[in-house]
Amino acid sequence: MSSEKPFSLISLYTGAGGLDLGFEAAGFECRAAVEIDQDCVRTLRANRSWPVIDRSIHEVASADLLQIADLGPGEVDILIGGPPCQPFSKAGYWASGDARRLDDPRADTVAAFLRVLRDTRPRAFLMENVAGLAFKGKDEGLRLIQATLESINRVSGTEYRASLLVLNAAELGVPQARERAFLIGARDGTPFGGIARTHRLAPGPEQVELELDGPTQSFHTAWDALWDLDDDDSPELKLRGKWADLLPSVPEGSNYLYFTDRGDGPSLFGWRRRYWNFLLKLAKDQPSWTLTAQPGPATGPFHWKKRRLSARELCRLQTMPDDYQVLGSLSSVQRQVGNAVPSALAETVGLPAVSCQRPRSWPTADLPPGCARALRLHLAEGVTAQRGALPTDLRSTRRRANGHPCLRLSGQRESHAKSSLRRASLSTQVRLERWPAP
Numbered sequence: 001m002s003s004e005k006p007f008s009l010i011s012l013y014t015g016a017g018g019l020d021l022g023f024e025a026a027g028f029e030c031r032a033a034v035e036i037d038q039d040c041v042r043t044l045r046a047n048r049s050w051p052v053i054d055r056s057i058h059e060v061a062s063a064d065l066l067q068i069a070d071l072g073p074g075e076v077d078i079l080i081g082g083p084p085c086q087p088f089s090k091a092g093y094w095a096s097g098d099a100r101r102l103d104d105p106r107a108d109t110v111a112a113f114l115r116v117l118r119d120t121r122p123r124a125f126l127m128e129n130v131a132g133l134a135f136k137g138k139d140e141g142l143r144l145i146q147a148t149l150e151s152i153n154r155v156s157g158t159e160y161r162a163s164l165l166v167l168n169a170a171e172l173g174v175p176q177a178r179e180r181a182f183l184i185g186a187r188d189g190t191p192f193g194g195i196a197r198t199h200r201l202a203p204g205p206e207q208v209e210l211e212l213d214g215p216t217q218s219f220h221t222a223w224d225a226l227w228d229l230d231d232d233d234s235p236e237l238k239l240r241g242k243w244a245d246l247l248p249s250v251p252e253g254s255n256y257l258y259f260t261d262r263g264d265g266p267s268l269f270g271w272r273r274r275y276w277n278f279l280l281k282l283a284k285d286q287p288s289w290t291l292t293a294q295p296g297p298a299t300g301p302f303h304w305k306k307r308r309l310s311a312r313e314l315c316r317l318q319t320m321p322d323d324y325q326v327l328g329s330l331s332s333v334q335r336q337v338g339n340a341v342p343s344a345l346a347e348t349v350g351l352p353a354v355s356c357q358r359p360r361s362w363p364t365a366d367l368p369p370g371c372a373r374a375l376r377l378h379l380a381e382g383v384t385a386q387r388g389a390l391p392t393d394l395r396s397t398r399r400r401a402n403g404h405p406c407l408r409l410s411g412q413r414e415s416h417a418k419s420s421l422r423r424a425s426l427s428t429q430v431r432l433e434r435w436p437a438p
Contacts, residue, residue: 005029009353010069010120012048012057012113014083016043016326018318019128020050023345027189027354031069033104034060039328040336044163047324054055057112062119077321078353082129082341084164117160118152124211124353125160127183128341133226141217145183159189169345170287171197175220176317180341182349195348223284224303225316232310236330238344241297246279248306255300288317293338312338319344 001032007030011020017040024030030050034057035041041054051068053060067074124372127145142164145170149160162183169178172195184192199217204407248395249265250258256279259268280300282288289301291314303309309317312334319342320326326333 003434008069008071008075010065010071010076010079010116010122012116014040014044014052014080014111015082016040016340017048017324018320018340018343020048021031021320021324021343022341023078023080023347023350025343025347026350028350030251031071031076032065034065037336039332040423043325043336046327057109057116064118065116066120071120074121077124078350079113079117079120079122079416081113081127082339083127085112086131111148114145114148114152120186121156121158125184126349126353127162128180145340149185158187160185160187161189161191161335163192165192165349167195167345167349168197169342170219172197172318172345172348173199173217173220174223174287174342174344175225176288179341180345180347180367181421184349184364191318193352195352219287221285222282222288225288228311229312231305232307232313234310235306237303237310239297240300243279243298246303247281249297250279250281252281252304253286255280260302266429275299281306289319291334291338293335295334295338297366303385312348314338318342344411366367 006027008031009020009023009028011030011033014020014030014035015037018028018031018417020033030048030052033044033050034053034055036054036056038054043051044052045397046213053065053068066076069076072405113127116135129247142162146162152158153160162185165182167182168181169176169180186192198220200400201219213297214384246256246259250256251264254263255276256269257263257271257273258279259273261266261267277292277295277300279291279298280289280302282301282304284304290298291309292303301309303313308330311330314333314337315322315324315326318337318340320337320340321343326336
């Protein structure tokens, strides 16, 4: 991290801090955070000295936020947060875009975020996890937010406009396939230029692919993230419930579809009659599937060793630093981590906002020091140290799973362990654009 003063950040709906850790690695300092969940509050206070306000955002005045952050209106570099998902049908109270309505206590979580935006006037903002914004034909939520931003602009003399960015974390170096939506805007109206994907599934040995302008690195896999962790035989990780005895028979990378009339196991379930992550087991040569916040007793992804994922394994797949301890019971840790943004993904999104504010010495093909960068170095060391050391049964496991074409990431090709292990470096190559404009 540079010795220069970091840029300022105010965080709303901070959760366990996944988004904030990424922005910290990109060069920002959290000057104030708001989080009501007490387990998350304990996690934040145990790991960072950030000022955490443990009350509902509806009970926190914007002036109090600025006072705690020791900043004035217009001095905040960026406002970030992930308002909890709510149907936009509940946002009818502020549907007209009237900025004055944001003060009403009945306003929802998105409106509260925009109320703080109006009052603090940050140089930029990022809103994550806004439900439904990315679906074609269902953009009323985006239009409502834009209408409110226009009202704020009329009152404050700003030029906020929201750009929608939908990213899959696996395509940006995270060992987890997790799609997130971000609304990003700058006070001066500068549009966000976008982020190019840097990783993809490795082609098979029979395929030759030429993509001169595309990513050159293979996806980080679950094995890349977990290879060096000691096996955890804690009793709380043992699968329980009605379907627990089925998990050992599920091949890596497969799920309950193995037990259908189209699978190789006994026919116990109807085809596509269950949720995708029912009895879902990780594959060593693929990224993890999306970690869920509140899984049922048979909801994966599960470890390939036929058990639940440990707290440390969950954090690794979310690219949180190894010295960052998420506190609480396993179910609480699962909820906190499952609701978080992968820190490496957040860092990638935060870097363009930094690049224009202070000259940096690192090339655009590399990331600055930080928690996510350290995680990528760990992954690179793991591939180097373990080259050729994947379990010998991996190939036979892959053959068993090949009978299920639906078990691949949508629209992608199968990843092969040998191609993955040939990687010499796993550093993300982020194409930075200067945003907002100087």
